[in-house]
Amino acid sequence: MNSPDSAPLAKALDIVIVGETNLDLILYGLPREMPVERELIGSGLSLTLGGSSSILAHNLSLLGTRVGFTSQVGADEMGNIARVRLTEAGLDTTHIARKDGATTGVTILLPHGSERHILTYPGVMAEMTVADLDLPYLTSARHFHLSSLFLQTGLQPGLPELLDQLRRAGLTLSLDTNDDPSGNWGGILNTLLDKIDLLLPNEAEIKKIAGKATLDEALDALAPRIPLIVVKCGGRGALVQQETAHGMQRDLVAPLLVNPIDTIGAGDSFNAGFLHAYLNGDTPLRAAAFGNVTGALSTLRPGGTEAFRDASLRATFFQQFLALSHPSLAQTRID
Numbered sequence: 001m002n003s004p005d006s007a008p009l010a011k012a013l014d015i016v017i018v019g020e021t022n023l024d025l026i027l028y029g030l031p032r033e034m035p036v037e038r039e040l041i042g043s044g045l046s047l048t049l050g051g052s053s054s055i056l057a058h059n060l061s062l063l064g065t066r067v068g069f070t071s072q073v074g075a076d077e078m079g080n081i082a083r084v085r086l087t088e089a090g091l092d093t094t095h096i097a098r099k100d101g102a103t104t105g106v107t108i109l110l111p112h113g114s115e116r117h118i119l120t121y122p123g124v125m126a127e128m129t130v131a132d133l134d135l136p137y138l139t140s141a142r143h144f145h146l147s148s149l150f151l152q153t154g155l156q157p158g159l160p161e162l163l164d165q166l167r168r169a170g171l172t173l174s175l176d177t178n179d180d181p182s183g184n185w186g187g188i189l190n191t192l193l194d195k196i197d198l199l200l201p202n203e204a205e206i207k208k209i210a211g212k213a214t215l216d217e218a219l220d221a222l223a224p225r226i227p228l229i230v231v232k233c234g235g236r237g238a239l240v241q242q243e244t245a246h247g248m249q250r251d252l253v254a255p256l257l258v259n260p261i262d263t264i265g266a267g268d269s270f271n272a273g274f275l276h277a278y279l280n281g282d283t284p285l286r287a288a289a290f291g292n293v294t295g296a297l298s299t300l301r302p303g304g305t306e307a308f309r310d311a312s313l314r315a316t317f318f319q320q321f322l323a324l325s326h327p328s329l330a331q332t333r334i335d
Contacts, residue, residue, distance in 0.1 A: 013092070013141035014279050015060065016068040018133065018155070019053020020125035020148050021082045021096065022105035024303055026264060032112045046262075048303030049085040050107050051125070052147040052178050055265045055304035059272035059294065061091035062308045065279060068141055070095040070133055072124045078104040085305065095137055099124055109264055116264070120181075125151055130158025139169040143279055147268070149189065150180040156188045163195040174198035176271055177205060185209060193225050198278075200271050202232040215239070223248050230274060230288055232267050232295070238274075238288040253288040256296040256321055265304015270295035293321055 029043025049058055057069040069091055073079030075098055082104060087093050105123030109116055125148075138144060144166050149156070163173055173196045177189065185208045193199070193209075199222070203215055206229070210218035215231065219241050222229060227243040237255035241248060260266075273294025277287035297317050301307035308314055 011140060011142045012066070013068040014066040015143045015145060015275060016070065016138050016141035017053055017057045017060075017145045017147070018070045018128075018138070019057075019146065020051040020105065020122075020151055021049075021054045021071040021073050021079070021086070022051045022107055022120075022123065022125060023078050023082060024048045024050030024107050024109055024264065026109045026111065026262070026302055028111055030110050030112075032115075044302075046302035046306070047081075049082055049305045050303070051105070052176065052268050054082065054086065055268040056145070056147060056176075056271050056275075057091050058086055058089040058305045059269050059298070059308045060276055061089045062314070063272060063276040063294070065276050067091040068095065068137065069093060070128075070137070072097045072099055072102070072128045072132070074098075074102040074104040074124050075100045076104055078106060085309075088309075089305075095134060097128075097132070099127070102127065111262065111264070114263070118179075120151070122151055126153045128152065129154045130162050133162070135165065138166060139171065141171060143174065143275070144171045145174045145176075145271075145275065147176045147178060147271075149175065149177045149192070150182070150187075151178070159188055160191050160195065163192065167195070172197045174200060174275070176200040176267075177209060179205065180208070185211070193222070196226060198228045198230070199226050200230050200232070200274070202267055203234070206231055219250065228284060230284065230291070232270050232291075237292055238270065240284050240288050242284050251285055253285060253292060256292045258296045258299060260296075260299035262302045263299050264302070266295045266298045268304050269298030269308070293318070296321070 026046040027042045030040055034040060057067050061067040073082055079098060083093060083096060102124040105125045106121050108119040175196045201209060206218045210221040212218040212221055229241045231239040233239055235255060238253045240253060241250045270291040274287045274291035277290040297307050298304055
């Protein structure tokens with residue numbers, strides 16, 4: 001596996017993310033079973049930046065990582081709102097294209113306690129291809145990350161060659177597939193698993209990826225193919241499987257317990273914390289502990305980015321929980 005520190009320090013970006021940008025419309029208080037031809041009244045509504053890739057890019061930038069983001073939005077008001085939110089977070093938005101005649105995607109989320117309905121109109125997110133990417137821009141980073149593999153159908157055919165090119169340029173590579181709406185978990189995925197350094201699934205996803213019934217079986221099956229796997233296990237924390245000099249090592253990293261308001265985007269926020277710490281040279285276990293902190297922070301506001309946009313909340317939360325709950329992380333660099 002390449003080291004995240006192996007690329008030259010002169011690289012302009014720490015990480016470049018290629019992915020989708022959309023908005024999340026979150027409706028609270030609706031029943032789990034929804035009859036047709038009835039007017040159902042919700043108890044609350046939030047409109048936030050959405051898309052796994054965008055949430056990651058936004059939150060990672062606010063942690064102080066130098067983030068480049070390649071994406072597309074439609075020439076519409078939703079696209080304008082998304083671009084403003086990303087620009088405010090301080091990441092490089094020069095490679096977010098505004099496509100005339102296209103529509104920005106939207107996801108409607110209906111939370112029901114620990115579960116939720118997720119309804120997505122992909123819009124322009126499915127149209128970007130590898131031919132739309134600027135390879136010199138991508139290789140100006142130390143690390144490349146891809147989220148939402150199955151929603152970005154236009155990218156899929158060119159991804160194997162792209163990852164090969166990026167690896168030859170010295171980048172380390174990570175993937176968070178997110179859910180497969182088709183339920184097939186096939187296509188290009190199997191080829192990509194042998195090309196990445198780091199996989200960041202949740203517990204349900206890794207079992208689907210490996211085609212196994214249990215988490216342990218899935219990790220065993222993927223161990224020969226991926227040197228570092230970090231599994232988001234919700235209230236149990238994060239499980240880290242890594243290749244060491246003594247063979248594969250597997251550790252459970254304890255969660256940070258809070259009273260959540262909204263778990264939407266918590267997994268993407270975990271990814272932000274993990275990648276921020278890991279690309280700063282922390283061990284996978286320390287990085288996972290910090291991911292648990294940033295994932296917990298995310299749950300304190302609606303959507304995946306609102307807690308990070310609240311600078312006062314963010315600073316207070318980190319000061320409190322890095323020093324008290326995770327003293328070993330107190331020196332983690334956060335800008």
